[in-house]
Amino acid sequence: MPQPLHILKESPSQTAGPYVAIGLTPNACGIPGVYPADLGITMVNAQTLGPRITITGRVLDGTGTPLRDGLLEIWQADSAGLYPGPSETRGSADPNFSGWGRCLADSDTGVYRFETIKPGRVPWPDGRQQAPHISFWIVARGINLGLNTRMYFAEEVAANAEDPLLNRIEHQSRVPTLMGRRDGDSYVFDIHLQGPAETIFFDV
Numbered sequence: 764m765p766q767p768l769h770i771l772k773e774s775p776s777q778t779a780g781p782y783v784a785i786g787l788t789p790n791a792c793g794i795p796g797v798y799p800a801d802l803g804i805t806m807v808n809a810q811t812l813g814p815r816i817t818i819t820g821r822v823l824d825g826t827g828t829p830l831r832d833g834l835l836e837i838w839q840a841d842s843a844g845l846y847p848g849p850s851e852t853r854g855s856a857d858p859n860f861s862g863w864g865r866c867l868a869d870s871d872t873g874v875y876r877f878e879t880i881k882p883g884r885v886p887w888p889d890g891r892q893q894a895p896h897i898s899f900w901i902v903a904r905g906i907n908l909g910l911n912t913r914m915y916f917a918e919e920v921a922a923n924a925e926d927p928l929l930n931r932i933e934h935q936s937r938v939p940t941l942m943g944r945r946d947g948d949s950y951v952f953d954i955h956l957q958g959p960a961e962t963i964f965f966d967v
Contacts, residue, residue: 783902784834784867791867803836803865806879810859813842813880817949818914821873822901825957829873833903836865837877839896844883881916887927894922894929897943901954911965914952917942937963 789797790804807815822833840846845856856862860880868875884892894915901910915923923929929938940962943950954962 788867818877820952833868836900840882894926914943
């Protein structure tokens with residue numbers, strides 16, 4: 764006769780489903796009245812310092828098909844390389860810049876879009892300078908744990924060559940998957956979940 768095991772069993776896993784987008788971006792999902800505007804929809808105002816840019820792109824699966832239910836968040840420094848928050852010790856970050864944004868991909872095209880500024884260089888703990896970059900967090904149905912990556916700026920050749928994180932990537936041939944390509948005042952950054960052009964994701 765089997766003996767009972769007095770241990771806790773693993774809870775069943777579950778995908779994020781559509782409820783992440785409904786809870787985090789209700790206005791974009793057609794549910795008004797929860798927030799006047801979805802949180803993270805606006806990062807800048809008329810007084811924000813720094814060059815204005817637009818970041819747009821798609822999250823693509825292994826077949827190259829855009830995810831139409833992806834939700835993305837970005838976190839970045841201001842134009843002087845400062846992050847908002849009480850722990851900032853190198854000076855005051857721009858009070859007219861939130862440093863954080865959230866966007867639900869378009870349900871028809873899968874395209875996401877952020878209106879922000881180009882960030883400055885941020886110090887590495889040992890005093891070296893990181894290249895200008897924007898951190899991305901991606902969730903969607905079927906992605907149980909959010910994926911973390913970065914977008915760098917392809918034209919920042921010298922800064923990218925000095926970036927401590929980029930230099931730690933073992934397979935340097937994959938570094939271009941982290942580069943946003945400039946198109947006027949916009950940057951295009953497609954995120955590939957699988958396949959030969961798979962974007963580098965970070966374990967953070």
